Amino acid sequence: MDLPQHLAIIMDGNGRRAQKLGRPRTFGHLRGARIAKKVIETCAEMGVKRLTLYAFSTENWLRPESEVSFLMSLLGRHLNRERANLMKNKIRFSTIGDLSRLPTSVVKEVEKTVSATENCSGMELVFALSYGGRQEITDAV
Numbered sequence: 001m002d003l004p005q006h007l008a009i010i011m012d013g014n015g016r017r018a019q020k021l022g023r024p025r026t027f028g029h030l031r032g033a034r035i036a037k038k039v040i041e042t043c044a045e046m047g048v049k050r051l052t053l054y055a056f057s058t059e060n061w062l063r064p065e066s067e068v069s070f071l072m073s074l075l076g077r078h079l080n081r082e083r084a085n086l087m088k089n090k091i092r093f094s095t096i097g098d099l100s101r102l103p104t105s106v107v108k109e110v111e112k113t114v115s116a117t118e119n120c121s122g123m124e125l126v127f128a129l130s131y132g133g134r135q136e137i138t139d140a141v
Contacts, residue, residue: 058132090122
């Protein structure tokens with residue numbers, strides 16, 4: 001079977017889906033994180049070379065502060081928790097986007113994960129964090 005060399009997924013709609021089910025938006029974000037983990041592991045097992053997860057856009061900063069805080073905490077916790085799994089599965093972690101807007105504690109978890117996995121030879125997992133098309137055009141100019 002021919003596999004794509006690079007698969008990119010926009011992680012969108014988890015909060016809205018939870019609301020439609022009568023659950024809080026945070027429930028949707030937690031479910032989305034669990035599904036993302038399964039997608040990462042499956043892609044690595046199948047031999048996908050690079051997986052990009054568009055996880056948090058610049059527009060997401062406009063969400064209520066409590067939701068942004070929850071998402072940042074979720075990201076930091078999952079990076080800390082999954083770092084050993086990434087290494088075990090030889091998954092190299094990297095990011096794109098403007099990390100300067102992220103909380104210091106999350107940036108530290110990102111940096112630890114990038115450093116811990118830099119010599120991994122399997123799939124590259126790229127998280128797009130605080131990214132945006134308009135921002136990319138502005139940065140390019």
